[in-house]
């Protein structure tokens with residue numbers, strides 16, 4: 001196993017970097033400690049493509065957010081990932097908040113965010129009638145949008161693999177030694193030799209950097225908890241609704257998701273444990289109180305699930321994307337907290353420019369596959385399209401997940417794609433089977449059957465999320 005470049009971490013950052021590098025005749029490897037891509041922060045966030053008025057003018061965050069927002073339409077189109085430019089509001093409830101909106105507006109102007117407006121109460125309520133009567137005005141940014149963060153990550157990794165990148169899952173980098181001008185990585189999958197390293201390890205990027213000998217980075221996890229509402233609340237708002245930011249983050253939001261649910265959250269709590277993604281009563285109460293301040297009519301009886309994600313907060317309060325000053329051959333892509341999802345397409349191009357300065361020859365591939373093979377989604381097709389598909393591929397006529405209308409054809413397809421699903425949650429993230437009101441109560445056993453059949457493994461070896469998370473322990477009779 002000998003590579004030109006190894007990327008550590010298959011979140012949205014690492015996967016889009018891998019896709020960008022896969023345009024060239026390089027031997028690139030993407031290693032991920034978990035059983036699937038998008039298992040870190042990239043699977044649990046607000047899914048907003050920010051317009052770019054939050055970050056301090058002149059910061060890397062500001063530049064890459066606005067550029068990432070511009071690039072997102074093209075990237076998601078090529079990768080066939082849902083993205084909707086629905087616009088965002090930051091609400092003001094008093095004069096102090098109005099001052100903050102003006103500051104954000106000024107930041108936005110300096111950051112080159114297009115078409116922002118400060119609206120009065122009447123204008124805001126005309127666009128979003130369900131907002132609280134306490135709202136005094138809002139900053140409107142029409143270029144903000146929503147995207148599916150894990151689908152973007154999965155699609156980028158799939159496209160990278162189709163273009164020759166080697167993806168190694170359940171491969172934790174645990175140590176390193178230098179041999180001549182290469183690194184020898186110790187991983188849970190054995191030794192791996194590489195000339196250059198791109199450290200995109202999210203909340204662990206300080207640990208990874210220190211492992212190589214650069215301890216200049218400090219990343220602290222900041223937890224954000226969420227509640228997800230059933231689709232029947234789906235039209236309570238049409239745009240992303242923020243409250244004025246605090247020093248801990250962008251406050252509690254109420255937002256539609258690309259799949260038609262409503263998302264509430266996140267909280268912001270500094271914690272120590274980089275793996276702690278448990279939700280708490282206190283946190284979820286804060287989410288409910290915060291969300292009701294913006295939209296009083298939110299009905300928490302329609303909550304279908306809760307989750308939490310960890311922001312990779314750096315002590316520098318900006319993205320750290322640079323060649324290490326201490327270790328030759330190491331490129332750190334660290335401190336990628338919000339707006340890291342929005343910025344990711346621009347981050348990947350920024351990293352490519354760094355790679356162009358390395359002692360490595362970049363020759364564009366003639367057979368580069370720019371576009372990902374489209375995914376059939378029965379729930380989004382009309383009757384005629386469905387009938388045609390089912391006549392050609394009968395498995396698309398067999399509904400497995402009734403809540404989200406996911407067919408056997410979709411599940412089989414997602415298992416056999418590059419970087420395909422190998423477990424129940426992998427199928428869930430790729431197809432939405434199990435994401436609906438019943439949260440997999442009906443379809444989980446049928447999905448286990450399909451995974452077992454398609455991967456040719458016994459049912460009791462099918463896991464929920466890799467490792468030891470087996471679903472079944474044996475036969476009862």
Ligand SMILES: Cc1cc2nc3c(=O)[nH]c(=O)nc-3n(C[C@H](O)[C@H](O)[C@H](O)COP(=O)(O)OP(=O)(O)OC[C@H]3O[C@@H](n4cnc5c(N)ncnc54)[C@H](O)[C@@H]3O)c2cc1C
Nearest residue numbers: 009011012013033040041042048173202224339340341342
């Ligand atoms: C609560 C919350 C809300 C957010 N909301 C938004 C938003 O609305 N819009 C926005 O733009 N951004 C948002 N963000 C930020 C965004 O989610 C992140 O910036 C982005 O997902 C970071 O992606 P990443 O690939 O850098 O990190 P990750 O997705 O965490 O990926 C890093 C990967 O590295 C792997 N890894 C770590 N150590 C090792 C090792 N030793 N060996 C192998 N693999 C390793 C991990 O398992 C992980 O999969 C939010 C973040 C949070 C937490």
